[in-house]
Amino acid sequence: KQEVTQIPAALSVPEGENLVLNCSFTDSAIYNLQWFRQDPGKGLTSLLLIQSSQREQTSGRLNASLDKSSGRSTLYIAASQPGDSATYLCAVRGSGGSYIPTFGRGTSLIVHP
């Protein structure tokens, strides 16, 4: 059974810092990995989707990397802003035919001015 762990659980940083959020998974046989953002009381917004054959994806100040063999993904946020404050969730989809993703518990990020 796939297990997804996100570290740290919570993070508070001053504006402008570069951040790294970590996601690890136990079964490396994945189809893809997706990073989401969730604002309080809201649904999920997809940030980046990395297919199993890819090493990284970039969107603006966000960069996500994938190391399938070691079961790890990182989400890099450059020059953090208060508007980045949210919970970031990592979801892993297995390659065994089921497209139901397994979610981590998220990293709660606060960027203060």
Next chain:
Amino acid sequence: GAVVSQHPSRVICKSGTSVKIECRSLDFQATTMFWYRQFPKKSLMLMATSNEGSKATYEQGVEKDKFLINHASLTLSTLTVTSAHPEDSSFYICSAWRDTSYEQYFGPGTRLTVT
């Protein structure tokens, strides 16, 4: 990007009543939709997979008679919480599976409060 809506966004109901939550894919057809439940500061817990035209597949521990799911069309799935109790209070999120891109698109969620 693809859009998924949920209605209502918030609902308060009395214990013992039933509540229906709608999930719609607005610009694509979704043969499969998912219903999740999220507790405060917890991750998403998959409740069931909703398949258009057939019965939903429930995850272990989720009562199918308690949480009725109907996926009557390619753009609409509904979750009905029957005889709601305070412990059913939670944030319910649906998602729709887009076959063409192998991605899930999430709705904005519904906050259910049972008094």
